[in-house]
Amino acid sequence: MNDRAKSAPAGEAFxxxxxxxKTFLVLGVANKKSVxxxxxxxxxxxxxxxxxxxxxxxxxxSTAKLLADRDVRVCDVExxxxxxxxxxxxxxxxxxxxxxxxxxxxxxxPEGIRPFHETTRQQFLQAVDISAYSLINLCNALKDRFDPDASVVTIGISTTRMASESYGFMAPIKAALESSLAFLTKSFSRFSRVRFNAVAAGLLKTSASAGIPGYVDSYLYAERVIPRGQAVQTAEVAQTAVFLLSPRSSGITAQSIVVDAGMAINYFDAAVVQAVTDSEVR
Known part of the structure; x- marks a missing residue:
């Protein structure tokens, strides 16, 4: 226990x-289920x-009631x-x-999930602009607003190497987002100690994800594969993000912290394999 904790008066929270x-800018609230x-x-x-x-x-x-009495700005990153x-x-x-x-x-x-090779230029470039380039653009615009020790956190996905059909073409977009963390850290290091990290989240039950064709089935599969038998909770992703925002994570930068409740270690769970092979036999 450190000296500060020892000297805290009884009843005073550490x-x-x-x-x-401290002040934080949060972009991306859509509803109460939003990360x-x-x-x-x-x-x-x-x-x-x-x-x-x-x-x-x-x-x-639409978020007026949810964000009542908060400071809310409007910014379309496109x-x-x-x-x-x-x-x-x-x-x-x-x-x-x-x-x-x-x-x-x-x-x-617009036509549901299609084979990756049929992704249109407009679809891909718009997704890159909003989902990845916006981080770079915002940080450049706000560079003079950042405290020298500020922390920037984005939301990635638990793996960008798995060709999940239910996620369409977003995995390569998220790969670009996560790759940019190293380059932002390096370029900002010329004048600050601002850190850039991502929380690489497993499948979450959010309003946005529910609208992705086939996502719900993948979410239910994830619950079967995760060792604890329960999918990742939004609160778990949020808690990791807040830690990365805090000075307690001062030694972490240009990293993607995976929060998947162990899904990546358990794809060959015996019960899941048995269920698949049994269905093949039938």
């Missing part, structure tokens, strides 16, 4: 995460201040003028950001 009084909302709520519970950024005025209205406007607003207000949460992803499947 601020392990050291987020109290971004779970992260923001934990920051607030730890005494931090959250500035929320949503993609449109209609999204601000629109450079809106990114610049957000950066200018924060500069005019003298805001210093101790962290940024990038929980933004989008892929267009």
């Amino acid at each position: 601020d392990f995460l050291q987020l109290a009084g 971004a909302f779970a992260i923001a709520r934990l920051i607030e519970q730890a005494g931090g201040q959250v500035i929320y950024s949503v993609r449109s005025e209609s999204r601000r209205q 629109d450079q003028s809106q990114i610049d406007a957000l950066a200018n607003q924060l500069a005019e207000e003298g805001v210093s950001l101790h962290g940024l949460v990038h929980a933004i992803a989008f892929a267009d499947y």
Whole structure:
């Protein structure tokens, strides 16, 4: 036990995460099931201040009750003028950001999930722009707003090497997102100690994921493969993200922390293999 913990008065909570009084920009809240909302709520519970950024005025209205009395901005990351406007607003207000949460992803499947080689240029480039390049663009626009020791956290996926048909073409997009962490860390190191990390999440039960064709079946399969028999919870991803935002993770940068409850070690679980082979026999 360290000296600070020993000297804390009886009944006084020990601020392990050291987020109290610090300001964080959180992008990507859509509803109460959003990973971004779970992260923001934990920051607030730890005494931090959250500035929320949503993609449109209609999204601000739809989350008005959920984010009542919060500071909510509008920024569509496909629109450079809106990114610049957000950066200018924060500069005019003298805001210093101790962290940024990038929980933004989008892929267009107008005809459902199709073979990867049929992905159109428009689909792929739009997904790259919103889901990966937006992190780079936002960090560049906000570089003067970051505290020297700020932490940037994005949301990845547990593996970008598995050709999951139910995820369409998003795995290569997420691979680009995660690869950019090393390059952002290196380029920002010329003038700051800002850190860039990702939480590489397993399959989650969110409103956005439920809209992906075939995702629900994959989610149910994940529950069978995960050793504990329960899928990854949004709260578990959020808790890891908040740790990465905190000074307690100061030695971690350019990393993707996998949060999959052990799914990757258990694909050949005997019960699952037996279920498949039995179905083949029948």
